[in-house]
Amino acid sequence: MEFLKVDTVAAARRKLLDSAKGWLGAAELLPIEEAPGRILAEDVYAPEDIPSFRRSTVDGYAVVSGDTAAAGESMPVFLNVKGSVEMGKTAAFSISRGECGEVPTGGMLPEGADAVVMVEYTEAFGGEGVAMYQSAAYGENVVQTGEDAGAGDRLLPKGKTLLPQDIGALAAAGVVEVSVYKKPRITILSTGDELISPAAYPAPGQIRDINTYALAALAEKNGYLVVGKSVLPDDEGALERTIREGMKTSDVVAVSGGSSQGKKDLTREIIDRASSPGVYTHGMAIKPGKPTILGYDDASHTLLSGLPGHPVSAMMVFELLFGWLLREITGGGQAPFIPARISSNVPTSPGRLTCWPVRLEWAEGGMTADPVFGKSGLITTLTKAGGYFVVDRDTEGLKAGETVKVYLF
Amino acid sequence: MEFLKVDTVAAARRKLLDSAKGWLGAAELLPIEEAPGRILAEDVYAPEDIPSFRRSTVDGYAVVSGDTAAAGESMPVFLNVKGSVEMGKTAAFSISRGECGEVPTGGMLPEGADAVVMVEYTEAFGGEGVAMYQSAAYGENVVQTGEDAGAGDRLLPKGKTLLPQDIGALAAAGVVEVSVYKKPRITILSTGDELISPAAYPAPGQIRDINTYALAALAEKNGYLVVGKSVLPDDEGALERTIREGMKTSDVVAVSGGSSQGKKDLTREIIDRASSPGVYTHGMAIKPGKPTILGYDDASHTLLSGLPGHPVSAMMVFELLFGWLLREITGGGQAPFIPARISSNVPTSPGRLTCWPVRLEWAEGGMTADPVFGKSGLITTLTKAGGYFVVDRDTEGLKAGETVKVYLF
Numbered sequence: 095m096e097f098l099k100v101d102t103v104a105a106a107r108r109k110l111l112d113s114a115k116g117w118l119g120a121a122e123l124l125p126i127e128e129a130p131g132r133i134l135a136e137d138v139y140a141p142e143d144i145p146s147f148r149r150s151t152v153d154g155y156a157v158v159s160g161d162t163a164a165a166g167e168s169m170p171v172f173l174n175v176k177g178s179v180e181m182g183k184t185a186a187f188s189i190s191r192g193e194c195g196e197v198p199t200g201g202m203l204p205e206g207a208d209a210v211v212m213v214e215y216t217e218a219f220g221g222e223g224v225a226m227y228q229s230a231a232y233g234e235n236v237v238q239t240g241e242d243a244g245a246g247d248r249l250l251p252k253g254k255t256l257l258p259q260d261i262g263a264l265a266a267a268g269v270v271e272v273s274v275y276k277k278p279r280i281t282i283l284s285t286g287d288e289l290i291s292p293a294a295y296p297a298p299g300q301i302r303d304i305n306t307y308a309l310a311a312l313a314e315k316n317g318y319l320v321v322g323k324s325v326l327p328d329d330e331g332a333l334e335r336t337i338r339e340g341m342k343t344s345d346v347v348a349v350s351g352g353s354s355q356g357k358k359d360l361t362r363e364i365i366d367r368a369s370s371p372g373v374y375t376h377g378m379a380i381k382p383g384k385p386t387i388l389g390y391d392d393a394s395h396t397l398l399s400g401l402p403g404h405p406v407s408a409m410m411v412f413e414l415l416f417g418w419l420l421r422e423i424t425g426g427g428q429a430p431f432i433p434a435r436i437s438s439n440v441p442t443s444p445g446r447l448t449c450w451p452v453r454l455e456w457a458e459g460g461m462t463a464d465p466v467f468g469k470s471g472l473i474t475t476l477t478k479a480g481g482y483f484v485v486d487r488d489t490e491g492l493k494a495g496e497t498v499k500v501y502l503f
Numbered sequence: 504m505e506f507l508k509v510d511t512v513a514a515a516r517r518k519l520l521d522s523a524k525g526w527l528g529a530a531e532l533l534p535i536e537e538a539p540g541r542i543l544a545e546d547v548y549a550p551e552d553i554p555s556f557r558r559s560t561v562d563g564y565a566v567v568s569g570d571t572a573a574a575g576e577s578m579p580v581f582l583n584v585k586g587s588v589e590m591g592k593t594a595a596f597s598i599s600r601g602e603c604g605e606v607p608t609g610g611m612l613p614e615g616a617d618a619v620v621m622v623e624y625t626e627a628f629g630g631e632g633v634a635m636y637q638s639a640a641y642g643e644n645v646v647q648t649g650e651d652a653g654a655g656d657r658l659l660p661k662g663k664t665l666l667p668q669d670i671g672a673l674a675a676a677g678v679v680e681v682s683v684y685k686k687p688r689i690t691i692l693s694t695g696d697e698l699i700s701p702a703a704y705p706a707p708g709q710i711r712d713i714n715t716y717a718l719a720a721l722a723e724k725n726g727y728l729v730v731g732k733s734v735l736p737d738d739e740g741a742l743e744r745t746i747r748e749g750m751k752t753s754d755v756v757a758v759s760g761g762s763s764q765g766k767k768d769l770t771r772e773i774i775d776r777a778s779s780p781g782v783y784t785h786g787m788a789i790k791p792g793k794p795t796i797l798g799y800d801d802a803s804h805t806l807l808s809g810l811p812g813h814p815v816s817a818m819m820v821f822e823l824l825f826g827w828l829l830r831e832i833t834g835g836g837q838a839p840f841i842p843a844r845i846s847s848n849v850p851t852s853p854g855r856l857t858c859w860p861v862r863l864e865w866a867e868g869g870m871t872a873d874p875v876f877g878k879s880g881l882i883t884t885l886t887k888a889g890g891y892f893v894v895d896r897d898t899e900g901l902k903a904g905e906t907v908k909v910y911l912f
Contacts, residue, residue: 308671
């Protein structure tokens with residue numbers, strides 16, 4: 095058995111980012127209807143003022159605000175109605191002192207007007223006169239030209255994950271196609287002579303494959319596009335052929351399994367042989383997930399990874415490496431988290447970063463994180479958890495009541 | 504103008520739920536690969552023990568734990584190797600006191616063994632003897648039969664949104680198809696003579712349609728399936744025809760727009776005419792979003808809603824009514840939230856529930872929510888926010904430093 099240096103998570107991330115920089119992170123143009131949840135690959139600017147004219151926010155009368163200064167409930171101000179604005183049309187008249195114009199919610203203010211008095215505070219009489227029982231300050235009940243966004247303003251920043259309101263803002267600006275980061279393509283392989291399809295019934299010694307299912311869902315959740323998925327026996331030739339195939343169609347090939355030392359070594363050797371410069375991380379100081387391998391093939395631009403066979407370990411490592419990588423490449427920044435107090439002491443492994451699944455509960459005035467204790471081979475450890483927190487490798491255990499950052503699953 | 508009773512949000516929700524109960528919430532069977540993010544429509548039980556045999560979690564030797572009790576670094580215990588277990592196969596031998604069996608990580612324990620000693624703490628010599636330099640407690644390095652889930656155990660509860668690990672757990676249990684709630688079908692209409700397509704250039708008085716884009720994305724995010732989407736002028740006949748068409752294909756028809764009082768009344772009248780028993784909520788005590796209409800057609804099983812025209816109002820109302828409804832129907836429970844301290848005082852409207860968009864920031868030891876102040880007609884009020892909090896109608900304003908529950912957009 096070779097003794098190979100184990101990387102810290104920080105070192106492994108640095109190497110992973112170095113090998114992905116420059117080629118992972120291509121952009122594609124998408125119609126805005128298809129862009130929710132995608133990450134903007136460039137800043138978006140408002141090409142013109144939004145709105146492009148002054149709009150009323152109420153049903154009422156557009157006025158010169160100074161005219162209404164003296165208006166009150168017992169002392170109305172009388173104005174002449176110059177005209178009525180139609181929705182969606184130019185205000186076909188302008189007003190001067192002593193005049194006003196009827197305007198619907200969303201309608202354009204006529205030239206000369208600078209405020210709107212709500213219809214509830216007015217009384218029309220005769221054909222052309224209206225009494226105002228309330229004053230309007232300059233700009234009151236008006237959305238100014240460019241108030242939502244001015245021409246040339248940055249509407250949305252590069253790196254933003256597009257929310258429904260962002261799609262609305264793009265529509266408002268007339269941006270109907272948007273440049274977003276392409277989803278990196280990933281092939282997920284699971285190896286082991288003991289693995290059978292979930293549709294089959296296990297004979298003694300066999301278990302159903304969990305990892306291609308859980309990792310594919312996790313990869314999609316993290317913004318990857320799963321282009322291939324297979325379960326393989328522990329067969330050197332078959333594994334190497336399938337990895338090489340995956341490298342042709344994928345940006346990432348992730349192989350989980352090879353739990354025993356011999357199989358882990360084999361996976362590492364195959365990845366190293368199939369790629370150049372090859373494997374650069376031979377293990378990672380993380381719990382669970384130590385037997386993590388990372389490598390890179392420069393010719394095909396493929397990241398290669400050997401993930402642990404235990405489902406909890408494989409998922410945590412995927413999240414911490416490939417989830418992190420995509421946020422880093424796209425400028426998506428830190429994952430959102432919920433601060434919570436842990437409900438019990440948790441041990442850590444000095445020198446190794448530790449991931450703790452937790453159940454979140456809201457208790458009087460604060461959020462509590464209950465650590466879910468369980469072996470990393472048990473998938474139900476994770477189904478009982480709503481999120482996880484990470485303890486740095488330099489921290490020596492946490493006491494009940496300390497606050498941690500919980501990342502939601 | 505009729506004076507109609509305005510509902511509290513709680514009352515409107517109760518009516519909405521009453522009219523949706525019993526028919527919204529049908530289930531469908533999906534392959535587990537297509538089920539991530541969907542909501543379980545029934546409890547899922549483990550049909551058999553997972554795993555179905557005792558597995559080793561390490562590479563090592565399966566032993567009778569009692570045999571190793573005296574083992575130590577300077578005083579090994581010597582055992583006879585009875586055989587070697589192959590991955591994915593039945594252990595073809597059993598062991599008795601004084602014996603052990605080689606077993607790989609994930610391999611089956613031979614009968615008679617009750618613990619595993621890691622290979623690192625052993626030394627093989629000759630062909631059939633091995634020295635143990637560490638003791639193993641009963642059950643050490645073993646996953647017991649049914650330890651992940653026992654036959655008949657509830658694996659996942661009805662109402663759970665399926666996460667990647669849940670898909671993994673279903674695979675482990677051999678459940679390859681799962682019953683999830685169908686996505687309710689929704690038609691989204693936006694009305695207004697001022698509205699043009701985002702692809703067009705607005706003439707004075709015109710603005711681009713925001714609401715069908717933002718609401719469609721929001722509806723999808725909340726688990727609805729958008730089956731129709733149109734922008735219409737303020738034309739009574741066209742609106743009625745389109746609503747009636749939508750009722751044939753949809754579980755929900757939502758009409759946003761009709762900002763002016765006359766248009767609002769018209770939308771309400773059309774919805775009331777097109778449905779039976781018709782409109783039951785004629786306005787809602789919420790800010791922003793007061794002009795919200797709710798109705799129901801019993802014959803076609805359609806929920807009908809008139810949403811405010813202002814995009815911020817329309818989105819907040821959709822979230823609070825239709826986002827809430829689906830969680831309620833499916834048992835999804837409360838939306839996840841982040842507790843945060845508000846950074847400034849916020850005014851409220853007594854008697855009305857108030858929604859405040861906020862920017863979230865992590866500051867030393869806690870999460871801060873900065874209220875984003877802005878008119879509800881400005882979509883950029885929401886693009887600057889990461890979430891929102893809700894102030895109950897009985898609360899009279901909040902002071903800086905108070906903790907609120909922030910729901911993420």
